[in-house]
Amino acid sequence: MRHPNLNRKLVLEEASRTPDGAGGWSETWSAIGTHWAEMQALSGREKGDDLSVISGAGYRFILRAAPYGAPSRPRPEQRFRAGSRIFRILAVSDHDPAGRYIACHVREEVVT
DSSP states (O other): OOOOOOOEEEEEEEEEEEEOSSSOEEEEEEEEEEEEEEEEEEEEEEEEOSSOEEEEEEEEEEEEOOOTTOTTSOOTTOEEEETTEEEEEEEEEEOSTTSSEEEEEEEEEEEO
């Protein structure tokens, strides 16, 4: 197995919700760590109507593994940020049998 080329800096973010006083809540995202990853493009699609179009692209990020339960291990309810780009984490799995790397399956969505 070749070693991944970890050349993309990603910021791992987690959402926190606070009540808005009117029965709802507001969501804010805060950085909880930084990872270096290899970015692999998968598939893309586009959906929309007359008012807006959402184009989405799937990616796989390969990064160094962190132990299960560690705060630095990405989870599906979190997201990655790379500059102004946002990638929602859909699933996390082991990438190699030795458990040195994990694969994060993500989706980037852009509204146009």
